[in-house]
Amino acid sequence: MDYLVKGNDIYLKQDDFDLEQTLDCGQAFRWEKDGDKFFGKALDKSLTIYSKNDYFVFENTKEKDFIDFWVNYFDLETDYGELKELFSCDKTLSKACEFAWGIRILKQDSFEALCSFIISQNNNIPRIKGIISRMCELFGHFPTPKQLSEADENMLSPLRAGFRSKYLIDCGKKVFSGEIKLEEIKTSEIVDSRKNLMKIKGVGPKVAECALLYGMYKTEAFPVDVWIKRVLSEYYPEGFPQELYKYQGIAQQYLFHYIRKGL
DNA sequence: TTCCAGGCGTATC
């Protein structure tokens, strides 16, 4: 980890990292750009970050928070250069990685990722951000399982989440009661993890896959939405390369960004 | 006005 402490800020040198690409590629929904700075939240933490010359500046950040939280959140200990090399064996992926060279997978909190992607269904990214923002405003922070379990649809009406409100409540109830144990799901075999997540109303194959990839860092989880469906039918009619299985979720993120913004 | 968005539950066969 190549960083230094300067006043109240942390200066980090990091390859394969672009803020815009990482924070605005549809994996997290609580980051906003203001000029050249990004302001965002993850669980109860918040951060202002921007790039300056060869460095990423973590503004007003304690070294302890950087080490204990943000290093993991931004997945700084994974070598994305190595991953991109692995992906370069495939022509389409190679182009996607060239275009979206600075994407990293954010290691988000499991409950936050799960709720976020429940909200994402049949929805567009600006609206997903709006609903999550209003939800955090309503509760004062990202809601806990307990808080969602105690909510009712009327209480959640300010979110304008539509039919997804009842799904959020069911998710809160099942996680809070322990019927769904996210910590166990994190460490179990992915087949079992999927099966368990889908016991929650409003969690189907796509949402489960997103929760696994972004909230539990199962890099083989492969969310297929309308965009990835288009990529698969156009460029991978024979199926996705099996030799990339272990990291196909990360590959998917490069492809997702590429097809939406690069073509 | 109609279509679409990081889908899913339900009914029906």
Place this chain on the structure above:
DNA sequence: GATACGCATGGA
């Protein structure tokens, strides 16, 4: 197991 349809909301 596959397919069809409705669903809340708001921007294009």
